[in-house]
Amino acid sequence: xxxxxxxxxxxxxxxxxxxxxxxxxLPIQDGPVVLFQPWYAGADVRLDAVxxxxxxxxxxxxxxxxxxxxxCSGQQLELSAVKSEEPVTAFGLHPCDMKALEMLxxxxxxxxxxxxxxxxxxxxxxxVALSCDxxxxxxxxxxxxxxxxxxxxxxxxxxxxxxxxxxEARTDQGKAMLERAGGLLGDDSGESVExxxxxxxxxxxxxxxxxxxxxxxxxxxxxxxxxxxxxGCGVCTYVCPTCYCFDVEDYGHAAEGERFRCxxxxxxxxxxxxxxxxxxxPERKERVRxxxxxxxxxxxxxxxxxxxxxxxxxxxxxxxxxxxxxxIKALGGEKVEQR
Amino acid sequence: MSSANPLMPQMATIIDITVETPDIKTLRVVGKDGLPFDFxxxxxxxxxxxxxxxxxFSITSSPTCRECLEFSIKDxxxxxxxxxALAPGQQIGIRGPYGNGFPVEEIKxxxxxxxxxxxxxxxxxxxxxxxxxxxxxYGHIDIVYGARSPADMIRKSEVKETWGGxxxxxxxxxxxxxxxxxNGHVGFVPSYVTELAxxxxxxxxxxxxxxxxxxxxxxxxxxxxxxxEQVITTLEMKMKCGVGKCGRCNLGSVYVxxxxxxxxxxxxxxxxxxx
Numbered sequence: 205x206x207x208x209x210x211x212x213x214x215x216x217x218x219x220x221x222x223x224x225x226x227x228x229x230l231p232i233q234d235g236p237v238v239l240f241q242p243w244y245a246g247a248d249v250r251l252d253a254v255x256x257x258x259x260x261x262x263x264x265x266x267x268x269x270x271x272x273x274x275x276c277s278g279q280q281l282e283l284s285a286v287k288s289e290e291p292v293t294a295f296g297l298h299p300c301d302m303k304a305l306e307m308l309x310x311x312x313x314x315x316x317x318x319x320x321x322x323x324x325x326x327x328x329x330x331x332v333a334l335s336c337d338x339x340x341x342x343x344x345x346x347x348x349x350x351x352x353x354x355x356x357x358x359x360x361x362x363x364x365x366x367x368x369x370x371x372e373a374r375t376d377q378g379k380a381m382l383e384r385a386g387g388l389l390g391d392d393s394g395e396s397v398e399x400x401x402x403x404x405x406x407x408x409x410x411x412x413x414x415x416x417x418x419x420x421x422x423x424x425x426x427x428x429x430x431x432x433x434x435x436g437c438g439v440c441t442y443v444c445p446t447c448y449c450f451d452v453e454d455y456g457h458a459a460e461g462e463r464f465r466c467x468x469x470x471x472x473x474x475x476x477x478x479x480x481x482x483x484x485x486p487e488r489k490e491r492v493r494x495x496x497x498x499x500x501x502x503x504x505x506x507x508x509x510x511x512x513x514x515x516x517x518x519x520x521x522x523x524x525x526x527x528x529x530x531x532i533k534a535l536g537g538e539k540v541e542q543r
Numbered sequence: 544m545s546s547a548n549p550l551m552p553q554m555a556t557i558i559d560i561t562v563e564t565p566d567i568k569t570l571r572v573v574g575k576d577g578l579p580f581d582f583x584x585x586x587x588x589x590x591x592x593x594x595x596x597x598x599x600f601s602i603t604s605s606p607t608c609r610e611c612l613e614f615s616i617k618d619x620x621x622x623x624x625x626x627x628a629l630a631p632g633q634q635i636g637i638r639g640p641y642g643n644g645f646p647v648e649e650i651k652x653x654x655x656x657x658x659x660x661x662x663x664x665x666x667x668x669x670x671x672x673x674x675x676x677x678x679x680x681y682g683h684i685d686i687v688y689g690a691r692s693p694a695d696m697i698r699k700s701e702v703k704e705t706w707g708g709x710x711x712x713x714x715x716x717x718x719x720x721x722x723x724x725x726n727g728h729v730g731f732v733p734s735y736v737t738e739l740a741x742x743x744x745x746x747x748x749x750x751x752x753x754x755x756x757x758x759x760x761x762x763x764x765x766x767x768x769x770x771x772e773q774v775i776t777t778l779e780m781k782m783k784c785g786v787g788k789c790g791r792c793n794l795g796s797v798y799v800x801x802x803x804x805x806x807x808x809x810x811x812x813x814x815x816x817x818x
Contacts, residue, residue, distance in 0.1 A: 271548060271550060271551065272551060272552075274593040274594075274636075276593065279630070279632045279633045279634055280634055281554060281593070281633075281634035281635065281636065282554075283551070283552060283553075283554060283591075283636055285548065285551055311788060312788065315787060315788070317546060317549045317786055318546050318549075319549065319786070319788060320546050320547060320548045320549065321548060321550070323546070422815050448788070448790070449789060449790030449791070450783070450784070450788070450789050450790070451783055451789070452550065452596070452597060452783045452784065452789070453596060454593050454594040454595065454596045454597075455594070456593065456594045457594060458594060461593060461594045463591075463593070463596075463597075465550070465783075465789075468783075468789070468790070470790055475781070475790075475791060476780065476781050476791055476792075477781060478620075478779065478780070478781045479598065479619045479620020479621070479622070479623060480617075480619040480620065482754065484780060484817050484818050485817060490817065494793070494817075497795075497815075498790075498793065501795075501796075502793065502795055502796045503796075505795075505796040506796050
């Protein structure tokens with residue numbers, strides 16, 4: 205197993221090296237928030253920050269992604285695929301976001317047919333996960349199958365330790381990455397890091413049996429109250445690492461243009477509105493229910509686990525606090541104190 | 544190890560356009576070398592008209608027709624409107640086939656009762672054609688078809704003459720109200736079904752039409768003692784990807800584009816009533 209270490213003040217050199225190999229994406233301070241974005245010289249890289257404001261899912265499912273060009277001439281139409289081949293290093297994903305990636309992989313890679321746009325981005329990306337020891341009051345990954353200090357699926361597992369960043373290769377791809385950066389990295393002593401147990405917020409959730417129980421709660425009166433505060437802004441779906449709904453649109457004029465896909469949100473009225481006007485989810489009630497039932501009942505029915513990783517982004521972002529914790533509790537997923 | 548992009552359409556050409564009604568046209572479409580792909584009755588395809596976009600349509604021709612794919616399309620939205628504006632010879636994008644299709648094997652040996660309303664005949668026609676091409680596999684075929692007016696009926700001569708002339712087949716037509724040029728049955732499809740008093744013995748009912756018609760047809764069939772397993776319908780929902788990922792047609796744990804659009808009433812009863 206290849207284990208390397210680098211002093212934190214040397215990290216800009218590592219970033220420069222990795223970005224010369226391809227696209228390097230990592231958490232960077234951007235005004236008041238931290239966002240995963242391409243590295244640039246002088247970037248304020250925040251490996252010490254809690255979760256980025258928006259999940260790093262856009263490394264694999266970009267906010268918008270052009271995949272074909274069209275050209276029309278008279279009655280002739282020409283369609284050509286747009287490809288992007290650049291290798292990517294995604295650096296600093298926390299275990300919660302890594303777990304969410306596993307959930308997206310099931311949808312985009314395991315289900316037939318696989319989504320080749322997503323699959324190719326996964327294949328050409330080296331994933332460097334970063335253990336997390338400073339959860340904030342909104343983090344509740346302890347409620348899910350997430351170990352904040354470790355991330356299965358990473359090519360390299362990193363952890364901040366004093367003034368160093370320690371890096372451990374987990375795959376051949378990760379090992380190759382560390383070997384290429386050889387001159388910048390020292391050999392790690394081999395001593396395993398003393399990782400303390402990371403305790404995240406306890407909101408008193410009772411998740412066991414919840415998906416099964418929700419089968420009978422499609423018409424639960426709780427939905428009649430819950431949705432009322434929803435503004436339909438969709439921010440929950442954009443920041444969420446396990447939301448993946450998308451739209452497909454054309455952009456251009458009659459002679460030439462492109463087709464792209466982009467993030468969309470089940471919280472919007474047009475999402476299910478059909479040509480002709482019929483809309484199976486016409487009101488916020490149906491849309492709020494759809495989003496949470498998908499996370500808590502539909503996804504688990506197919507894949508065996510709740511589509512939430514406790515990253516806390518919806519708790520931090522929702523302007524009316526209609527976050528998943530509140531919804532779970534309203535639907536019976538709350539521990540009852542034994543007196 | 545990566546696969547082809549399932550969202551990437553192939554080229555197709557519209558070779559012929561039939562005006563069916565004031566707002567419905569039937570497009571005949573071929574790929575580069577004949578049929579763009581093989582399919583089963585009840586499956587759908589995404590048609591592209593850049594820069595307007597893509598939309599999903601049921602394939603109305605039978606897979607036994609090897610010359611082309613046919614789509615009967617009502618002008619209700621942006622892509623359907625753009626398709627209506629095209630002339631033969633125009634190239635478009637196509638991808639598919641999508642969906643599960645009708646259970647052609649499971650319904651073998653059964654009497655088939657087709658109940659269609661308006662443009663809802665389009666997906667049924669694929670299976671009706673398949674049934675006639677494999678006539679010995681199926682029992683008696685009844686076709687009940689209704690529209691608002693005689694002018695709103697699609698494939699009129701085919702329905703009356705070709706289908707009406709098939710062996711062991713009965714065709715029943717109805718329109719919603721009296722019209723000067725109409726001397727057939729007058730009344731809504733569901734009440735005509737009740738009036739015709741079909742018996743559920745060895746019979747499968749397959750229905751498609753406007754949601755309100757389907758709702759009352761299901762009630763009528765229930766009154767006629769059809770079990771939920773004997774009733775099959777095909778759902779319509781907004782779709783963008785066609786491959787069970789974009790999220791629009793998600794109903795419970797199924798995606799209509801992939802796990803449907805064909806469901807038995809028994810299957811639908813187990814899903815959230817959100818369609």
